[in-house]
Amino acid sequence: MEIVNGQYTTSGINLTEIAKEFGAPVYVYDGNTIVNQLNRLTNAFKPLNIKVKYACKSLNNSAILKLLKKHGSGLDTVSINEVLLGLRAGFEPNDIIFTPNCVSIEEIQEAVKLGVHINIDNISILEQFGHIYGNTVPCCIRINPHILAGGNSKISTGHIDSKFGISVHQLRHVTRVVQSNNIHVNGLHMHTGSDILDAGVFLQGAEILFEAAKDFPNLEFIDFGSGFKVAYKDADITTDIEELGEAITKRFQAFCKEYGRDLELWFEPGKFLVSESGYFLVKVNVLKQTTATVFVGVDSGLNHLIRPMLYDSYHSIVNISNPEGKQRIYTVVGYICETDTFGWDRKLSEVHEGDILCFKNAGAYGMTMSSNYNARYRPAEVLVWNGKAQLIRKREEFSDIIRNEIEAEL
């Protein structure tokens, strides 16, 4: 987001104009930011055979999926419907990995039928998978290396009490199941949760996978999942992707030599690719002065952007209607009948009713976590690409709210 001629823009497109044309609330994604991030990631690991599998749970509009596919990304999916979305967007089954947690064997069988890569994250399913397929369908194994990472316990997945992955301490059990069922293990995976800050943590996990790899002679890839941190505040430290690339590339090459073959290196970034691309634009409904603060009540709430309430995440807020205004302190809240505070004590350019506020870093886990709570509509989505803003999902309407209801006999 830049100020051009006194107006907030992204890739040359005026954001307040978008709100005017498509209405508020509206999610806006800048495709250039997404493609830049994808290129940054692949360049950082250039010497390796790197494959990026975009974690589509972070933002799954088909236009975004197609854009990423067009620029060389694969797809990471966590439900059978995400697999279907990916196939519909044009991804080859071979470019999709299915990495669910606690889903039924039937759902995994459906994914096998669709021909995508299967990642298994518990021993019970691994056994059932082996009984059904033997060595006819390869699978990847998700290992929990128990390295601590993650800024919030809800998004940290690597700790000892986590429900994710098969504990690295159970590897002997895993190899017994694999050998007795003649399972073809073609990949090892870890995803330790979001917000990894330094290369050291990643490498710690990597060493554990490299060690485990000795027990699996038929590997084709190692999948390091994600956890790249993005900047929410200006001063935030982020994952230095170039530094991480250098450190991992060296170590991975040495590992491949030891292993005896060049393996592919996979990553599954969600946030890293789409978070910064997203702007969530809302309209100010009311200003409410209380004894303690001035509330800015906007036409949105936890039904559209739940991250601040669920994860205490911080999203910068900018009053894009008043770029040059005097700075004042406000508390920005939603219109849901529940406490849904977007941000306390935020410095904003003087706010008037009717102004458009912009939440930054709203690309990941914004729209995909939205709901119809309070019988509100999910917002519209707009993509900025090729010098223009295009609608990629229309705002819901009343018929969407009652679409699946069936009249009862009363």
Ligand SMILES: *Cc1c(COP(=O)(O)O)cnc(C)c1O
């Ligand atoms: C959610 C998820 C990701 C993406 O995490 P980000 O923090 O958005 O990059 C990657 N892999 C798996 C298995 C996931 O569940």
